[in-house]
Amino acid sequence: MKKISRIGFSILFIACGLTLLIGCNFPTKSTPTLVFPTPNRTLTALFDPLRLSATPVVPSATVPPLPTVPVHTATSISPTLTPVVNTATVPPAATNTAGATATRVPPTSTLANRRSGTSISAQFLNVAPTIDGSWEEWNTKQYPVKAVVYGAGNRTGDEDLEASFRIGWDNTYLYIAVKVNDDKYVQNATGADIFKGDSVEILLDTDLLGDFNDRSLSSDDYQLGLSPGKGGTSEAKEAYLWYPRSKAGSLSNVVIGAEGGDGVWRLEARIPWSVFGINPAEGKRFGFALSVSDNDNPDSNVQQSMVSNVAGRVLTDPTTWGELILNR
Numbered sequence: 001m002k003k004i005s006r007i008g009f010s011i012l013f014i015a016c017g018l019t020l021l022i023g024c025n026f027p028t029k030s031t032p033t034l035v036f037p038t039p040n041r042t043l044t045a046l047f048d049p050l051r052l053s054a055t056p057v058v059p060s061a062t063v064p065p066l067p068t069v070p071v072h073t074a075t076s077i078s079p080t081l082t083p084v085v086n087t088a089t090v091p092p093a094a095t096n097t098a099g100a101t102a103t104r105v106p107p108t109s110t111l112a113n114r115r116s117g118t119s120i121s122a123q124f125l126n127v128a129p130t131i132d133g134s135w136e137e138w139n140t141k142q143y144p145v146k147a148v149v150y151g152a153g154n155r156t157g158d159e160d161l162e163a164s165f166r167i168g169w170d171n172t173y174l175y176i177a178v179k180v181n182d183d184k185y186v187q188n189a190t191g192a193d194i195f196k197g198d199s200v201e202i203l204l205d206t207d208l209l210g211d212f213n214d215r216s217l218s219s220d221d222y223q224l225g226l227s228p229g230k231g232g233t234s235e236a237k238e239a240y241l242w243y244p245r246s247k248a249g250s251l252s253n254v255v256i257g258a259e260g261g262d263g264v265w266r267l268e269a270r271i272p273w274s275v276f277g278i279n280p281a282e283g284k285r286f287g288f289a290l291s292v293s294d295n296d297n298p299d300s301n302v303q304q305s306m307v308s309n310v311a312g313r314v315l316t317d318p319t320t321w322g323e324l325i326l327n328r
Contacts, residue, residue: 117322151305205287
């Protein structure tokens with residue numbers, strides 16, 4: 001019994017060995033397929049067969065197609081296209097009526113309405129002069145008063161009657177300083193007659209542009225006389241307004257200072273703008289003339305001659321006066 005078992009076991013062992021040997025070397029046997037486990041999702045790029053192919057395929061669901069860009073040619077744009085401004089929201093440009101400023105306001109006039117007579121400028125005075133007849137405090141421009149406008153036959157020369165003046169202003173007063181060459185000082189008149197002695201006269205048209213061509217006196221035209229002193233420059237001074245007639249009379253609010261006598265006499269005056277009804281401002285213009293009367297006869301009150309800064313000045317015709325401009 002034991003003998004058969006050993007023989008059978010040997011035969012079985014040999015049979016198994018032959019079977020294995022034949023199976024490994026059989027020429028028509030196909031190579032067994034090896035199966036890999038499913039790769040981790042983080043390693044998809046390594047194992048995805050689509051990425052390993054020669055031409056990778058991008059899923060269309062995740063990448064949108066590129067937008068189509070229109071191509072404009074020269075003929076696709078109209079050459080006559082005109083922009084439209086919305087006038088409801090874009091107001092017209094404002095006109096600058098001020099200037100320049102910080103610049104100051106220039107005289108409001110044109111060359112077409114300038115007086116043909118002498119034009120002078122009054123300088124703004126930061127410090128008011130002392131009204132005593134002296135010129136020591138003045139450094140403004142000096143204007144001549146040499147045009148003979150009355151009594152030429154009675155005037156013997158510059159030593160008989162010739163003058164010059166300076167002028168200034170501030171917000172309250174008009175200031176004048178006059179130097180007169182006069183061989184004999186004579187003033188014995190008062191009131192409305194002060195023009196019959198040595199004296200100064202101011203003509204002022206306060207509405208120059210309003211009645212520019214008016215050849216007769218009106219209520220805005222002023223004639224003011226200044227006496228350096230009755231009997232001498234150290235005596236009582238006087239200011240008298242002849243025109244407008246409705247305001248005629250002596251003025252107590254005009255301050256006058258004077259000095260000198262035979263040969264040369266001087267006068268300074270401080271005249272309130274209120275006398276003329278003027279609110280002064282830089283650039284304002286007025287009709288203006290300054291004149292000096294002379295009398296060399298101490299026995300008679302008479303106006304013998306007159307010189308002015310404006311040649312051709314006629315008292316009753318404002319168009320013959322010069323002009324005054326207020327400057328800073």
